[in-house]
Amino acid sequence: MKTFKESFRPMDEPKYDQSIQARQKKADDAKKKEKKKAVVEAKDAGEYDQEGDMVMAQLRTIIYHAQELHDQLSKNDNLPEWVQSKITLAQDYVQTACDYMYSQKTVEEESVNELSSDLLARYKEKAGMAATAADKAGKYDLGHKRFKGIMKATFKQFDNDSKK
Secondary structure, X not given: OOOHHHHOOOOOHHHHHHHHHHHHHHHHHHHHHHHHOOOOOOOOXXXXXXXXXXXXXXXXXXXXXXXXXXHHXXXXXXXXXXXXXXXXXXXXXXXXHHHHHHHHHHHHHHHHHOOOHHHXXXXXXXXXXXXXXXXXXXXXXXXXHHHHHHHHHHHHHHHHHHHO
16 A cells, blocks of 8 residues: 555656755755845845846836826825725835835945955055066056056045044
């Protein structure tokens, strides 16, 4: 007699194994992405998987219906309370999502711009050695490029110090 597990198979074994492997790979990829990103808040690895296209379609629908409502109304119209409430909620939800996305973009930009003074100092030291070697080899353009990088790093250090 077959066990329940043996008798209940949603698909044949090779496809089932491939499905499990695909899910494991997706989970592993998500973990790798999480390690690479500076995570501001705890997020599910599978929660964010390129839903931009879907959200853009939803926003187009919102825009369409909002324009329809706008065109149907005049300043002197009286609306039922439940309609006013739904419009208020919709405006609040969209505005909250917009504010969140804006704050995430700002945080990401700040994390890119926030280089520690220690890291900048190490860069300047290595770039100085590379500039000297390039000049000795007659590669003056490369030496000049390295020097410009040293100057940028120095200015960034000054900015970091002024923020403290």
